[in-house]
Amino acid sequence: DTAVSQTPKYLVTQMGNDKSIKCEQNLGHDTMYWYKQDSKKFLKIMFSYNNKELIINETVPNRFSPKSPDKAHLNLHINSLELGDSAVYFCASSLAGYSSSRYEQYFGPGTRLTVT
Amino acid sequence: AQTVTQSQPEMSVQEAETVTLSCTYDTSESNYYLFWYKQPPSRQMILVIRQEAYKQQNATENRFSVNFQKAAKSFSLKISDSQLGDTAMYFCAFMNPYSGAGSYQLTFGKGTKLSVIP
Numbered sequence: 163d164t165a166v167s168q169t170p171k172y173l174v175t176q177m178g179n180d181k182s183i184k185c186e187q188n189l190g191h192d193t194m195y196w197y198k199q200d201s202k203k204f205l206k207i208m209f210s211y212n213n214k215e216l217i218i219n220e221t222v223p224n225r226f227s228p229k230s231p232d233k234a235h236l237n238l239h240i241n242s243l244e245l246g247d248s249a250v251y252f253c254a255s256s257l258a259g260y261s262s263s264r265y266e267q268y269f270g271p272g273t274r275l276t277v278t
Numbered sequence: 279a280q281t282v283t284q285s286q287p288e289m290s291v292q293e294a295e296t297v298t299l300s301c302t303y304d305t306s307e308s309n310y311y312l313f314w315y316k317q318p319p320s321r322q323m324i325l326v327i328r329q330e331a332y333k334q335q336n337a338t339e340n341r342f343s344v345n346f347q348k349a350a351k352s353f354s355l356k357i358s359d360s361q362l363g364d365t366a367m368y369f370c371a372f373m374n375p376y377s378g379a380g381s382y383q384l385t386f387g388k389g390t391k392l393s394v395i396p
Binding site: 193205210256258265269 | 311
């Protein structure tokens, strides 16, 4: 009954490859996110998405693209992987609106991506 | 753009003692949310506590409480009766959900590594 799940948890790949990370939430949330945590543990937003709009952080290379097949899923596709893409990638979700827990973001377990 | 500053890269505390982690932020907005997240060695990000800026009362969750000073733009986390399981990175985060597109995104500080010593 995991709330936010990600697959895979570890991903090792070579430069130039294309890879995807999947994220699913079963919380009924309406907004999902991708964050990148670098080697110094700094967390930075990459994307936020609900069924109305996709917000892209301007510093994210266009090799990164989120794709949402439905409200419960937000996958991250990365093309032409580079060494600098090595990081931990976190998916998160939240509920907007008027609930008492609105805006609280719940995170998946993270995917450690290593590009060699 | 909002910025969040955690000035203590590392801290340690004896088990059962109390420790306070500092966080300051910079914003021109009057309504916003502040959060503390915990990241233990397992890597999982865990929400610890939330504070709405329009509330004067400081948030409390069991052994965790905050000291929210809006005028000073300060949001510190106090952990009472520290336990070994509190050993983790702690991140302060800011959100302004009222500022339009992308406003639900969290802006994080760089984190404080807390070690609880037996």
